[in-house]
Amino acid sequence: MEPGVSQPQVPPGTDGRRARGQRRRAEIIEATLRVVERDGAAGVTHRTVAREADVPTSLTTYYFATLDDLLVAALSTVAEEYESRLRRIIERDGDEIGGVAELVAAAAGGGRTRALAERELSTLAARRPALRGVARRWREVVAEIARRHNPDPVAVETMVAAADGMCAAILLEGARPDAETVRAVLARALRGD
Numbered sequence: 001m002e003p004g005v006s007q008p009q010v011p012p013g014t015d016g017r018r019a020r021g022q023r024r025r026a027e028i029i030e031a032t033l034r035v036v037e038r039d040g041a042a043g044v045t046h047r048t049v050a051r052e053a054d055v056p057t058s059l060t061t062y063y064f065a066t067l068d069d070l071l072v073a074a075l076s077t078v079a080e081e082y083e084s085r086l087r088r089i090i091e092r093d094g095d096e097i098g099g100v101a102e103l104v105a106a107a108a109g110g111g112r113t114r115a116l117a118e119r120e121l122s123t124l125a126a127r128r129p130a131l132r133g134v135a136r137r138w139r140e141v142v143a144e145i146a147r148r149h150n151p152d153p154v155a156v157e158t159m160v161a162a163a164d165g166m167c168a169a170i171l172l173e174g175a176r177p178d179a180e181t182v183r184a185v186l187a188r189a190l191r192g193d
Contacts, residue, residue: 044074
């Protein structure tokens, strides 16, 4: 879970005005994530995001009418980053459990602030229904990986819970875990020992 700054992908043939709008929207989303990283989700307002993005508040409300719209966009960006990384783990046809373990272990160190922001936004989904579908995405792809190794639904749920729990523990303890230790925990959860 390394930090990453998403650059908006502008489809070929997109006119300049539309491309500028897509870039501006992405900049506002990244500013939202920086506010969450620094101040938590409670610090997100149209005004604080506008200040962070160095744009007028009216522009944040133009692109995101409500705070839920803004938070969904921010969580979606993080979820897409993680989902993309998990998909690459699947595609490389190697040690998928080890790949998930590396991603979990990356929640420490340089990836900590982005992982903390994602965790806070995901937890906020328990109170805000608009965030729930997006918050489930990383868990769904981890479950997909688990099912590739063990079709038992209980083993799959155990591995997903172990990955989630390891992420939370890493963020709470602030320690940098060994990816091999994380892998061993995930593998044991998947075996059902």
